[in-house]
Amino acid sequence: MKTAPVLALFCLLATSWAQSDEQKKRLDKCLEQIGLTPDDIKTDLDGKKHSTKCFYSCVVQxxxxxxxxxxxTVERIEExxxxxxxxxxxKELIDKTIKCKETVEASGTTDVCEIGAALFACSTKAFESLGKEKS
Known part of the structure; x- marks a missing residue:
């Protein structure tokens, strides 16, 4: 599978629903798989609902x-x-995202939706903070 700019998608998704056609298809696929609409996500960007966490997990997957x-997968983070x-x-982004991975794994959760949503949220923050602080 061709790797798309995942971390840029995280930033875009957190701020807007204007993506490329490929990104939109991927997001639509996850929305359909989970049974949500874009409005469902817009009203729960923080991922408080389990279904929203499952959407974020789907995107990460x-x-x-x-x-x-x-x-x-560290290799895919790097790619x-x-x-x-x-x-x-x-390098800053890779380092921060690997720290996200370690934090998520240390939480001990086994729920795939929780894991994916936590990685999504942490990676979004890592992308948005690029160049703003020392890692």
Whole structure:
């Protein structure tokens, strides 16, 4: 599967529903799979509802950062970060996202929706903070 700019998607999804056709298809697929609408997500961006967490988990899985059992893949994190052209920011993003992975794994949760949503939220913050602070 071709790796899309996953972490950019996280940032876009957190702020807007204007994505490329490929991204929109991926998001629509997850919305349909979970049984949600874009409005359902817009009204629960924080992911308080389990169904929203499952949507975020679906997105993370669809982009290959996590498998269906909740295993987070460092190699895909590194591959996805290639969208960041500035080498220092790319390293910062990888480091922060790997810290997200470690934090999620340390939580001990086994619920795939919880794992995916936590990775999604943490990765979004990592992307949005690029260049704003030292890691």
């Amino acid at each position: 669809d982009y290959g950062l996590m498998d269906g059992q909740g295993k987070i 996805s970060a290639k969208l960041v052209t500035d080498e220092a920011q790319r």
